[in-house]
Amino acid sequence: MTRPYRHAEILSAADRATDVLDCFGRTSAGLKRLVPFDAAVWSATDPETGLVTAPMLVENLGSGEGCGAYWESELLEENVLPFRDLARAAVPVAGLRAATGDLPGRSARFRSLLEELGVDDELRAVLRVGGRPWGSVSLFRMRGAPAFGEGDIALVAGLSGPLADRLRRFAGPYEPDDGKGSSAPxxxxxxxxxxxxxxxxxxxxxxxxxxxxxxxxxxxxxxxxxxxxxxxxxxxxxxxxxxxxxxxxxxxxxxxxxxxxxxxxxxxxxxxxxxxxxxxxxxxxADLAVIVAEAHGLTPREFEIARLVAQGLSTSEIAAALFISPHTVRGHLKAVFGKAGISSRGELVARLFAGGHRPAS
Structure with a gap:
């Protein structure tokens, strides 16, 4: 069985998901058949900061009572393979034992938490697309299981971009306050x-x-x-x-x-x-502009032009501000209109910066 075919099986299951949590569950079940693991933590991440956000799926690690200690170690201790570094790495996936020369005790996270839990190895991945992290996953193997190998790392690495793309499709647009919750900070x-x-x-x-x-x-x-x-x-x-x-x-x-x-x-x-x-x-x-733009699949340049449109700049003014031709601006706008399913500047502002419909999954 070739690796692309293995990827296709997992991604096909992810495509049937109804939301991010369902996507994590389906992906985890499919991946476990190809890269065996004993426990896992799947989390959405904020695409601008890389910090974990809702939802999170914790599998076979009890009720998740160790999560606080895990993330305290991650963010406040010197560690091997922190997610912030993996997010910028050429390959955003790595195994703890492979990275430490089979000496996982070099990691504070392993010494203070994972070893006590019976974990023998951890494979970490950042799910990123377009340079932005949309999720993270940690796969754990307990004592007695083999360490994650190069084939395991390569297979998960091949899923990073495709899974991130699917996660960002679930990002919805801004929804004006409808009285459901408090509007006060x-x-x-x-x-x-x-x-x-x-x-x-x-x-x-x-x-x-x-x-x-x-x-x-x-x-x-x-x-x-x-x-x-x-x-x-x-x-x-x-x-x-x-x-x-x-x-x-x-x-x-x-x-x-x-x-x-x-x-x-x-x-x-x-x-x-x-x-x-x-x-x-x-x-x-404004808080959600990048998320909504990414959910529609806009490139950084397309988003930049959309933002200037929202500020009221004309085509010639945008061209001058970005040192490109008006023809190029119109080409980018045409692409934005097509991706967002709109036909005017007014619709663009409404869809991306002041509410609108959820992009198609």
């Missing part, structure tokens, strides 16, 4: 150790609308979704100089609304990193 405060210390009622309401997934207990009398915890951890990582990215994700509620979640580390005494404040609120069209 929710606020959570975490101390310098990452423990939640206070929350307002708007945040409770927003969090209650999120889909099911792994959670972390808190002293606030409620469990906090791992996506929120990951965003806070990223803010701490940035404050500690471990990353220069943004601590922000976009995620969908159970009823299809989009929320924006962002965290920032405050300064403590003597300039030391202090508490982290997290804001969760309804996403605006």
């Amino acid at each position: 929710g606020l959570l405060l975490f101390d310098e150790h990452g423990e939640a210390t206070s929350i307002n009622e708007e945040a409770r309401e927003h969090l209650a609308a999120l889909p099911d997934g792994p959670v972390v207990p808190s002293a606030l009398g409620m469990n906090l979704p791992i996506w929120v915890i990951g965003t806070v951890l990223q803010a701490r990582a940035i404050a500690q100089g471990r990353d220069r990215g943004n601590a922000r994700i976009r995620l969908r509620t159970r009823d299809g609304r989009w929320l924006s979640c962002r965290a920032s580390c405050l300064s403590g005494a003597g300039g030391r990193p202090g508490p982290v404040v997290l804001v969760i609120e309804p996403a605006t069209p």
Whole structure:
């Protein structure tokens, strides 16, 4: 059986999925027959920051109670194969034992968590297309199983782009507030150790609308979704100089609304990193512009031109701003209209920047 045929089997199953979580489940079942594994974690990621977001599928790792420790190690410790590096690697897939010369103890993640869980090897992959990460997966083999080999890594690498493309098709457009949830910002405060210390009622309401997934207990009398915890951890990582990215994700509620979640580390005494404040609120069209453009399959140049159209620039003004000919601008606009299923600039603004219909899967 050739590898392309193996890919086709898995992708055909993914094409029958009704949503991202279903896509993860179908893909995992098909992949397990070709690359055996004992447990797995599949997660959607924010395509701009690479941070995990909803939904997440955890298979054969209990109730996911170790997720908090897993992502704390991922973002705040020196590790082998962090997802942030894999997202930029020539091949966005790697095995822990292969990368460490069969010495997985070189990884803090392995020493502090995986070894205790009985994990012998981990294969990690970032699902990316167009340079943007739309998902991540960790496959685990327990003690007694062979390490992931070159063939396993190559097979999963061949699925990275096609699966990412399918994930981004599920990204929906901005949906104006319809009164289903609070429109006010929710606020959570975490101390310098990452423990939640206070929350307002708007945040409770927003969090209650999120889909099911792994959670972390808190002293606030409620469990906090791992996506929120990951965003806070990223803010701490940035404050500690471990990353220069943004601590922000976009995620969908159970009823299809989009929320924006962002965290920032405050300064403590003597300039030391202090508490982290997290804001969760309804996403605006601007928050979702890139996601919606990607869901329609626009190239970076096409999105740039669409954005300038939304700002009210004429064809000649866009051409001058981008140092290209008006003919080239019109060609890009024609491509945008075709991909988005529209026929005018007004429809473009409405579809990509102020709401519209979900792109076809």
